Amino acid sequence: MVYEVKSLNEPKGYEIPLDEAKSLNEECGLFGIWGHPQASQLTYFGLHALQHRGQEGAGILSNDGGRLMRHRDLGLVTEVFREEKDLADLTGTSAMGHVRYATAGSADVNNIQPFLFDFHNGSLGLAHNGNLTNAKSLRCELEKNGAIFSSSSDTEILMHLIRRSHHPDFIGRVKEALNTVKGGFAYLMMTGNALVAALDPNGFRPLSIGKMSNGAWVVASETCAFDVIGAEFVQDVEPGQIVVIDDSGIHFDQYTTNTNLTICSMEYIYFARPDSTIHGVNVHTARKRSGRILAQEANIDADMVIGVPNSSLSAASGYAEESGLPYEMGLIKNQYVARTFIQPTQELREQGVRMKLSAVRGVVEGKRVIMVDDSIVRGTTSRRIVNLLKEAGAAEVHVVIASPPLAYPCFFGIDIQSREELIAASHTVEEIKEAIGADSLTFLSQQGLVDAIGHDDLCLSYFDGVYETGLYDYEEEYLASLNKM
Numbered sequence: 001m002v003y004e005v006k007s008l009n010e011p012k013g014y015e016i017p018l019d020e021a022k023s024l025n026e027e028c029g030l031f032g033i034w035g036h037p038q039a040s041q042l043t044y045f046g047l048h049a050l051q052h053r054g055q056e057g058a059g060i061l062s063n064d065g066g067r068l069m070r071h072r073d074l075g076l077v078t079e080v081f082r083e084e085k086d087l088a089d090l091t092g093t094s095a096m097g098h099v100r101y102a103t104a105g106s107a108d109v110n111n112i113q114p115f116l117f118d119f120h121n122g123s124l125g126l127a128h129n130g131n132l133t134n135a136k137s138l139r140c141e142l143e144k145n146g147a148i149f150s151s152s153s154d155t156e157i158l159m160h161l162i163r164r165s166h167h168p169d170f171i172g173r174v175k176e177a178l179n180t181v182k183g184g185f186a187y188l189m190m191t192g193n194a195l196v197a198a199l200d201p202n203g204f205r206p207l208s209i210g211k212m213s214n215g216a217w218v219v220a221s222e223t224c225a226f227d228v229i230g231a232e233f234v235q236d237v238e239p240g241q242i243v244v245i246d247d248s249g250i251h252f253d254q255y256t257t258n259t260n261l262t263i264c265s266m267e268y269i270y271f272a273r274p275d276s277t278i279h280g281v282n283v284h285t286a287r288k289r290s291g292r293i294l295a296q297e298a299n300i301d302a303d304m305v306i307g308v309p310n311s312s313l314s315a316a317s318g319y320a321e322e323s324g325l326p327y328e329m330g331l332i333k334n335q336y337v338a339r340t341f342i343q344p345t346q347e348l349r350e351q352g353v354r355m356k357l358s359a360v361r362g363v364v365e366g367k368r369v370i371m372v373d374d375s376i377v378r379g380t381t382s383r384r385i386v387n388l389l390k391e392a393g394a395a396e397v398h399v400v401i402a403s404p405p406l407a408y409p410c411f412f413g414i415d416i417q418s419r420e421e422l423i424a425a426s427h428t429v430e431e432i433k434e435a436i437g438a439d440s441l442t443f444l445s446q447q448g449l450v451d452a453i454g455h456d457d458l459c460l461s462y463f464d465g466v467y468e469t470g471l472y473d474y475e476e477e478y479l480a481s482l483n484k485m
Contacts, residue, residue, distance in 0.1 A: 028113070028129045029053030029221040030207065032096035032188045034195045034245040036216035039063075040090035043097040046218070046225040047077045052273060053129075053221060054101035057112035061125040064092030066192035068123040072098075072112040094195060096188050098127040111153045114190070119163070125190035128155035129205050129221055130413040133183035134472040157181065171244060174198070175255035178242065182472050184264070184412025186237070188219060194246040195219070201259045202468050203239035204412045204459055206267055206278045209250070210234055217245045222276040236279055262459040262468040265449065266414065269403045270311050270374045281454050284314045290402040290444055290452035291318025291372060298442040300398045302368040306330030308385060309357070315402035316372035323370075330364045330371075330389065333357055357385065365393030375403045376432065377416065379423040383436040390437070399438040404446045404463040405429070411467070411474050412459070419482065 029050030033039050040062045047058055058080040059072025069090055073080040077099060081087055098113040114127040132138070135154035138161070143149070147160045161177035162170075174189070174196065184204035189196040197219045199207050210218040210231035218231045226233055237243055240259035244251045264271075267278055274284035294315065305325050307316025310333060320327035334356055369389055376382050382399060389397045405424035409416050419425040423432055433441035446463050450456050461467045471478055 028098055028100045028127075029225075030096070030098060030127055030129050030186060030188045030219070031221070031225055032094075032190070032195050032197065032219040033212075034094045034217045035247070036212060036214060037093055039093050039095035039216075040087050042218075042229045043095040044077065044081055044087055045228050046220055047097045047099050049225040049228040049273075050099055050221055051077055053271065054099035057100045057109070058098065059112050059114050059127075060087070060090055060095055060097040061114040061116055061127075061190060062090035062092040063094040063125075063190055063192065067092075068116055068125055068190060068192070070114060070116045070125070072109070072114070074109055074112065094190070096125055096127060096190050096195065098188075108152070110151045113153070113155060114188070115151070115153075115156060115159070117159055122192055124159060124162075125188075126155060126159055127188045128153075128158070129186040129207075130184035130200065131411060132157065132181050132185060133411050133470070133474055134181065135183075136473040138181065158187065171196070171242070171253070175242060175253075178255045182470065186221065194244050196245075197237055197243040198255065199237045199239055199241055201240045201256055202262045202412075202459070203237075203259075204262065204264050206263065206272065206276075207237040208233060208235070209237060209243065217250055219243070219245075222272055222278075224273045224276040227275065233277070260468060261457040263457060264410075264412065264414075265403075265453065265458045265460055266375075266410075266462065268453050269449070274311075274314050279455070279457065286453045287311075287314035287374075287402065288318035289454070290449060291315035291320075292322040293448040293452050294372070294400050294402055294442070294444045295319045295322035297445060297448060298370075298398075298400050300370055300400070300440060300442070302370045302396070302398055304328045304330065304363075304367055305370045305372060306364070308371065308373040309333035312372050312374045312402065315374065319370065319372050319400065325370065328360075328363050330360050330369060331357055331385070332360060357388065359388040359392035359394075361392040364389055366395055368396040368398070369394045370398045370400055371438075372400050372402060374401070375406055376401055376423060376436075377406060378421060379432060379436050382438075386437045396439040397437075398440045399433070399436065399442070401441070401443045403444055403449060405432075405443050406462050408462055408465040409478070410462060411471055411478075418478075420484070 031046035043060050057074045058077045061070040071086050114125045117124045132154045138157050142160045161180050162173045165173035165176045167173045185200045186205040186207040187198045208223050210226040210233050212231050223233050239261050240254050240256040242253050242255045268286045272283045276283050305320040305327050307313040386397050406422050407424040
C-alpha cells in the first residue's frame with residue numbers, strides 16, 4: 001500500500017537556525033550470535049563495528065545454558081564495557097547486543113537495550129531497530145488492560161503483545177505480535193533456547209545473516225560486523241520473515257506474506273558503513289556511482305573536487321573520476337572531538353565546528369572548489385563548511401549533493417519527523433544556495449539516485465512524500481504540520 005501525503009498550502013519562509021547543527025541519525029544497530037564459546041566478546045566486536053548506528057548507549061545480553069544475563073549503560077561501546085569483568089561476567093555460548101540512538105524514548109539508561117524481562121515461565125531478551133508508527137495507540141490500549149511499562153521506548157510494546165497473546169507456542173505469539181505492530185522494525189529476541197530475528201513487511205531497516213567457521217550463526221544490522229569477527233555472509237533477512245536459530249540449526253518462516261521490499265534509501269546515502277553490502281549492493285559502490293551520475297548532471301567548471309568527511313568521500317571520488325578533475329583533501333575531520341559540542345554562544349558554537357572540521361588552505365586557496373556532500377537537512381552545517389572554505393581562500397565553492405532534496409520527514413526510524421526541520425521543504429534550490437553562501441548548488445536527481453543504487457526496491461519518502469505504509473499515530477499530526485508550512 002502506497003500512502004501519499006501532500007501539503008494543502010504553499011510552504012512559508014524558512015530561516016536557517018543558528019543553534020548547533022542537526023544531522024540525520026539512525027536509531028540503532030543489532031548484533032546476535034548463537035553457538036560460539038566467546039559469544040559476548042564477539043558481540044562486543046560486532047557492536048563496535050556498528051557504533052556509527054548509535055552512540056547514546058550500548059548493551060549486551062548473554063545466554064548461559066538458559067540463564068540470561070545483561071550489562072548495559074549510556075555511552076559508546078568502549079565506555080560501557082570499560083572494565084574486563086563487564087564482558088567476563090556475560091558467560092555462555094549465545095549473546096545479542098544493541099547500540100542506540102534515540103528516536104522514540106528519552107536518553108535514559110532504562111531505555112538502553114537489549115531489554116531483559118523475567119517471567120515465571122522463562123526470560124526474554126529484546127532489542128529493536130526502527131520506529132513503530134502505531135506505538136502510541138498500542139501503548140494506551142495495553143496500559144488500559146493493565147500493562148506496566150518500565151521504559152519510554154516503543155520496543156517494550158512487542159513484549160507486552162507477546163505476553164498478551166493466547167497462542168499455544170512462543171513463535172506463534174511472536175507472529176501475532178509482529179502482525180499487530182506497524183512501521184519500520186528489525187527485532188532480535190533471545191529466549192533460553194533460541195535466538196529470533198524478524199523484519200517488518202517493507203524491510204525498511206537492513207538485517208543480515210552470517211555464519212562462523214565453527215558453525216555459529218550471526219545476525220547483524222550490517223555486513224561490516226561480519227567482517228570484523230570473520231563470519232561469512234549467508235543472506236539478508238527478507239521482509240515479513242521470522243528467523244529462529246537454536247541448537248538444531250536455523251529455521252526460516254513468514255509471519256506475513258503481505259510484503260513489499262522498500263529498503264530505506266538513506267542507508268545507501270548516509271547511514272551504512274561503506275564496507276557494508278545491503279541487498280546485494282555494496283554501499284561504497286552505490287555512493288561512488290551517485291558521484292559519477294551527479295557529475296554528469298551538474299557539469300560544473302572548477303579546479304578540484306573535495307568531499308565532506310566521512311560519508312561523502314565515496315561520492316566525491318566518483319564525481320572526480322567522471323569529471324576528470326583532481327580529487328583533493330580539502331577538508332580534514334578531527335576524529336577525536338567529543339560526540340556533541342553544544343556551547344551557550346554563537347561564537348563558541350562556530351568554534352566548535354572548526355574543532356570538528358578544518359579547511360586545508362594550501363589546497364583550496366585561490367581555487368574553484370566543488371564540495372560534495374551527502375545531504376542537506378537544515379542547511380546549518382553546509383553554510384558553515386562553505387564559510388570555512390571561503391575563509392581558507394577558496395575562490396568559488398560549488399556545492400553538489402549526492403541525494404535529492406530532503407523535503408519530507410521519515411517515520412520509520414530516523415529522527416526527522418517534521419517538515420519544519422527541513423530547509424528543502426520550504427525553499428527552492430536557488431534560495432538554499434543563497435542561504436548557505438554557495439556559488440552554485442546541485443542536487444542528485446531522484447532517478448539518478450535509483451540508478452546509482454542499482455535497484456528500485458527503495459523507500460524514497462524523504463524526497464517525494466510517498467510513504468509505502470500508513471502513518472497511523474503520526475498521520476493527524478503530520479497533516480497538521482503540512483498546513484503550517
